[in-house]
Amino acid sequence: MVNWTSVKDGMPTVYQNVLVAGGVAYWDGEYWYTCVERHHPKIQWTVECWAPLPEPPDSCFNCARLKAKLTELKAQVVLL
Secondary structure, eight states, X not given: OOOOEETTTOOOOTXXXXXXXXXXXXXXXXXXXXXXSTTOOBOOSOOOEEEEOOOXXXXXXXXXXXXXXXXXXXXXXXXX
């Protein structure tokens, strides 16, 4: 079940990807931008509500571990 929040009741954390009518978007503190299109254009409709993205299914656990390991390795490379 998706728990929608009206923009009248609160806004998501700035630059946090969330669900909106029409897909995934983020709010920059002033405008909404879509994550569905390549260059994240400003949304041209009025966003009335949003919802946090759901947690990925357990089958994606290995993907999350791999991403965490990649982040760790990138940090090590920067330190060298």
